Amino acid sequence: MNEPAVVQIRNINKYFGEGATRVDALRDVSLDIFPGTVIGLRGPSGSGKSTLLNVIGCILEPNSGNMRLNGELVYDGRWLRSDLRKLRLEKIGFIFQAHNLLPFLNAWENVAIAQVLAGVAPAQASRRALELLDYLGVGRRKDAMPGQLSGGEAQRIAIARALSNDPRIILADEPTAALDSQRAGIVMDLLRKVAAERRTAVIVVTHDEKIFDRFDHIYSLRDGALELPDRMAA
Amino acid sequence: MNLALKDIRHSLGRFLLTCVGLSLLLGIVLAMVGIYRGLVLESLGLARAAGAHVWVVEGGTRGPFAESSRLPGDTRDIVAAQWGVAAAGAVAYQNVEATHRGATKRLLVVGAEIGRPGEATGLVAGRPIIRSRYEAVADRRAGLDLGERIELGRDTFTIVGLTENMVASGGDPVVFITLRDAQKLQFDLTPSAARREAARTPGAIVSTNTVNAVLVRLLPDVDGAQFAQTIERWKQLSALTQEQQENVLARPVIERARRQIGLFTSLLLLVSTVIIGLIIYTMTLDKKKSIATLKLIGAPDRTIVGLIVQQALGLGLISFAVGAVLINSAQGYFPRRLVLEPADAGTLFAAVLVVCLLASSLGVRTALKIDPASALAG
Numbered sequence: 001m002n003e004p005a006v007v008q009i010r011n012i013n014k015y016f017g018e019g020a021t022r023v024d025a026l027r028d029v030s031l032d033i034f035p036g037t038v039i040g041l042r043g044p045s046g047s048g049k050s051t052l053l054n055v056i057g058c059i060l061e062p063n064s065g066n067m068r069l070n071g072e073l074v075y076d077g078r079w080l081r082s083d084l085r086k087l088r089l090e091k092i093g094f095i096f097q098a099h100n101l102l103p104f105l106n107a108w109e110n111v112a113i114a115q116v117l118a119g120v121a122p123a124q125a126s127r128r129a130l131e132l133l134d135y136l137g138v139g140r141r142k143d144a145m146p147g148q149l150s151g152g153e154a155q156r157i158a159i160a161r162a163l164s165n166d167p168r169i170i171l172a173d174e175p176t177a178a179l180d181s182q183r184a185g186i187v188m189d190l191l192r193k194v195a196a197e198r199r200t201a202v203i204v205v206t207h208d209e210k211i212f213d214r215f216d217h218i219y220s221l222r223d224g225a226l227e228l229p230d231r232m233a234a
Numbered sequence: 235m236n237l238a239l240k241d242i243r244h245s246l247g248r249f250l251l252t253c254v255g256l257s258l259l260l261g262i263v264l265a266m267v268g269i270y271r272g273l274v275l276e277s278l279g280l281a282r283a284a285g286a287h288v289w290v291v292e293g294g295t296r297g298p299f300a301e302s303s304r305l306p307g308d309t310r311d312i313v314a315a316q317w318g319v320a321a322a323g324a325v326a327y328q329n330v331e332a333t334h335r336g337a338t339k340r341l342l343v344v345g346a347e348i349g350r351p352g353e354a355t356g357l358v359a360g361r362p363i364i365r366s367r368y369e370a371v372a373d374r375r376a377g378l379d380l381g382e383r384i385e386l387g388r389d390t391f392t393i394v395g396l397t398e399n400m401v402a403s404g405g406d407p408v409v410f411i412t413l414r415d416a417q418k419l420q421f422d423l424t425p426s427a428a429r430r431e432a433a434r435t436p437g438a439i440v441s442t443n444t445v446n447a448v449l450v451r452l453l454p455d456v457d458g459a460q461f462a463q464t465i466e467r468w469k470q471l472s473a474l475t476q477e478q479q480e481n482v483l484a485r486p487v488i489e490r491a492r493r494q495i496g497l498f499t500s501l502l503l504l505v506s507t508v509i510i511g512l513i514i515y516t517m518t519l520d521k522k523k524s525i526a527t528l529k530l531i532g533a534p535d536r537t538i539v540g541l542i543v544q545q546a547l548g549l550g551l552i553s554f555a556v557g558a559v560l561i562n563s564a565q566g567y568f569p570r571r572l573v574l575e576p577a578d579a580g581t582l583f584a585a586v587l588v589v590c591l592l593a594s595s596l597g598v599r600t601a602l603k604i605d606p607a608s609a610l611a612g
Contacts, residue, residue, distance in 0.1 A: 050610060059530065059607045089532025100527040100609055102237075104244035109235060116235050117533050145244075161531070173610045 004071055005032035006168050006201040007056055012065035014051055014224075025051040026062065027224040035168070035199040038192055038214065040206055043221035049205045050173065052221065056203065057092055057171050058084040070168045089118050093162030093200075095172035095191075099154040101146040107157045108133060108142040114164040125164075132160040136190060152183035159190055163198070170194070172204040181210045188214035237528075237537070238544035241521065252513055253552040256506065260586060261557035263502045265568070267578045268561065270495045272571035277403035277484050280344070281476070284325070286351050286449035287458045289479045293470040298327050298446035299403065300482045307417075307443030309471070310347075316464065318456035323350025324445035326416040328423065329406070334377070334384050341376060341409050342402040343386060345416020351449035354410040360395030366412055371395035376407035387422035389415065399571060403483060417442045503589060510593035514546045518597035525601050526609035538601050546594035550586045 014026040025048045033039050041049050054060035055067070058074065067075040070091055074081050081087055088094075101110045111129035116122060133139045136156045146154060155175060162170050172191065176184035188204075188211045195202045204215070212218060217229040242249050281299070290313050292303040307324065314322040326345035331338055346352035348363055354371040360380045363369045370391035372378040378393045385391075391411060400408045411419070421442045452461060462473035474482065518525070525538055558579060565572050 053610065054607050057530070057610075059605075059610075085529075085532050085534060088530070094530055094609070096527070096610060100523065102524045102527065104237070104241040104524070105235075109240070113235060113237075113528075114531050117528075117531070117537065122235060 003035050003199070005068070006035050006070055007031065007033040007203070008068040009056070010066050012052075012055060012062045012067060014048075014055060014060065014062045024224045026055065029065075029224075029226045031219070031226060033169075033201045033203060035201055036195050037216040038188075038195050038202040038204065040204050040212065040215035040218035041221060042206060042218060047221040048224040049221050051224075052226075053171050053173060053203065053205055056169070057094065058088055089114070090165055091168050093165070093167040093170040095155070095158050095162050095170060095175045097174040097177045099146070099151075099158040099178075101149075101154055101158060101161075103146050105146075106142070107138065107144050107146075107149065110146070110157055111160045111164050114161055118165050128164060129160070132163055133157065136160050151178050152186060155179065155183075155187050156190065159187070159194070163194060163200075166198070168200060170200055170202045172202065174206055174208070175204060176206065176208050176211055184208060184211055185214070236544070237541045238548065241517075241541065242545060242548060249549070250552075253549060253556060256509060256513075256549065256553035257556035257560060259502060259506050259509070259557070260554050260582075261561045263499055263506070264557055264561045264574065264579065264582055265572060266495050266499050266502070267582065268565075268572035268574045269568070269570050270491050271573035271575055271578065273491045274484055274488055275573055276399070276401050276405065276571055277488075278480050279400055280342075280402060280408060281479050281483050283355050283397075283400060284352050284449050285355065285451060286479075287452040287456075287476055288450040288462050288465070289474045289476070290322075290448040290450060290465055291446070291472050291474065293468070293472050295472060296482050297472075297474055297479060298325075299479075303446050304444045305446070305448065305471070307445055309445065310448045313448050313450055313465065316461070318452050318461055319450055320453045321351055321451040323347045323352040323449050324413055324447070325352040325449060326413060326420060326444075326446050328416060328420050329402075330386055330419070330423065332384055332386055334382075339376060340406045341372075341386075342406045343416060343419060344408055344410050345413040345419070345445075346410060347413045351451050354395060354397055354400070356397060356400075357395045358398045360393070362395055363410065363412060364394075366414060368392060368415065369394045369411070371397060371410040373397045373400040373407040373409070375399075375401060376409060378409075384409075386411070387419040389418070389422075391415070401571075403486075405570060413445065417444065420444075503585060506586070507589045507593050510546060510549060510590055511596050513549065514542060514594050514597040515600060517545060518542055518600050521601075522604055523609065525604050526606055529604065529606035530609040535602060539598050542597045542601055543591065543594045546590040546597070547587065550590035554583055554586045 009029055009031045012026055012029045015022050015024045017023055043049050055062050061079060064077060105113060108129045111132055112125040115125035115128060130142060133142050136159055138153050138156045141149060141153055176187055191202050192214060194200055219229055220227040289297055291297040292305055295301050295303045297303055310322050310324040324347060328343045330341050330343050332341055354362060363371055368389060368391050370393055372393050374396050378384060380393055382393045383390050402408060452458060458475040462475055465471050465473035
């Protein structure tokens, strides 16, 4: 690994509540994720997977530790950037369990919206959206509304949206949970392709054992503590 | 890419249906304002149509529309002889109930002298009264046609001309007849006991030659207020300028109507605010997941606020436009005169925009509170 880590987390702690009601969601979590790798995060419900994803996504502020994203120290006991929204928009792509496509936009508009929000001219955003849809093999569905798409198609379009601002990090929350094993495999292969070709770090929260062989590393979380990688892809 | 428009297009049917419902409410608000304007115009219509500059009435009274005013019939000659008078005409007013085609109508009968101030003007059909007896000019709202005959008191009159929107302040249509006919009508309608008593009184002269007011048209450059002051020197006479007469006529109507219609209009606008607020709030709740997703991928707050405020303004704009078209189309079917003035429509439109902005605040507040992390939750 010659390239520096895109996500570098050191001794991150996050708890909810105080005193007797305090729950430690993350305990001294340290993690490096490098460009081009696909990381799996697994663990039982309440183990802290989503909390870790929210912290990396700059949605949830930890209580202590530090975090670098793409080399920039963004958290060191407190957020060091005031425009976390902009950081998310430009550096992080999100993929959701239920695709979360905006129901009032068609496929290409759903992809272009992230660029439009980043200030890209609409014509340019539209061109890039169509390129991404072609890249992910759903170009012919560009005008379809989310309700007209199959689960697999919708998830590919969600991946295209996550890629539209060329992020360095993709955070995926159970992206294959609603898909059958064949489509789940296709989605994971696409994420691997994206990671390899665009040098993007992909972090996937999953319970789905069918796709464990698609990860470079799989980390387990138990009671907020990160265990060492327990499996590496062949 | 306008997210508000895209969302509206996505659920166009529901949005338009909501607009139609709201447009009825806003249409009613517009109609209330139109009725108020109509009331004011109607209350002034009769006084304005006379074209007088000064109204001479019984001393110590405020004229025939506010209280009883009786003047001797020769007052007109005395007034006409004053310097500065271009024309003067005596008038008599009498409320009557007449039966026509089996229906009872309430009418305001105006007796005026032919060719003098006070006679019917602005005829829309037929001709003015030219015979001294038994001819009448009626307002269209009386439902009388040209050539029809109507019984007023003990006499029968032929309709020779028609006016439009000439009604009393209470909305009763006006029928013009000659002063002579009106004086007889007033006598005929006096209670019979009073007539008998007058006839029995030894030496009493029963005169029907009384009028309610004398309308004065002044020569150019003659000041109405000054002329009125001159007339007031006669203790038995009072004089009001046209402006004062309009105030006497309109003030009670305006004050009462302003209070009643103002209350209803305010209530309707309040109801509209609550309805728009609830609609926008519901629409925001429907989009909770989309808003969370937008926030998570990095949409600024102004995008979210813009989405909600634009939809609220769109709702108000379309509803107002539909409401205005509906009321304009139905204008002729209202039982009272509806006067829709562009300035009133403009003011209401501005009020609707303010209402929409206020109403959207609940939706905006809700949207801004949505946690972006909720997009990740299943």
